[in-house]
Amino acid sequence: MSASMTAVFRTGLPATGALTLQRCGRCRHVNYPPRELCGHCLADDLQWQPVADGGVVQSLTRLSYSLEPAYAEHLPWAIASIRLDCGPIALAHLAPGIACHARVALRAIQDRAGNRMLLATGIDTEAQRLLAGWLQSVGFKEIQA
Ligand SMILES: [Zn+2]
Numbered sequence: 746m747s748a749s750m751t752a753v754f755r756t757g758l759p760a761t762g763a764l765t766l767q768r769c770g771r772c773r774h775v776n777y778p779p780r781e782l783c784g785h786c787l788a789d790d791l792q793w794q795p796v797a798d799g800g801v802v803q804s805l806t807r808l809s810y811s812l813e814p815a816y817a818e819h820l821p822w823a824i825a826s827i828r829l830d831c832g833p834i835a836l837a838h839l840a841p842g843i844a845c846h847a848r849v850a851l852r853a854i855q856d857r858a859g860n861r862m863l864l865a866t867g868i869d870t871e872a873q874r875l876l877a878g879w880l881q882s883v884g885f886k887e888i889q890a
């Protein structure tokens with residue numbers, strides 16, 4: 746397995762700001778997290794392709810304790826499961842003010858230690874306006890395409 750594929754398996758995200766997931770060349774199923782065979786038809790013809798970044802919050806929880814100082818400074822910290830419009834369910838950090846069943850957009854972000862992860866944020870203009878300030882306040886940055 747190549748080093749870049751190892752990183753993808755570790756983080757679930759390629760090194761790009763666009764939401765890029767594996768789509769099966771045989772059945773068109775979108776696979777997430779990354780895998781070597783399609784989870785629907787077991788074909789090995791998986792291609793990284795940009796997908797729509799929209800989804801809906803299915804469930805969420807708020808962490809009230811963390812051993813990671815970067816998170817401990819900002820508790821409670823919300824994490825959610827997101828049903829992506831393209832099919833899979835993804836776990837993502839959740840921007841402030843997002844409730845269960847809300848429509849969200851997923852962004853690839855990077856924490857202070859360089860770990861890549863998904864962030865679900867609101868889709869309205871106000872949520873987008875507040876996003877950059879919130880990311881800066883917690884020490885995260887958006888990964889640019
Ligand atoms: Zn398939």
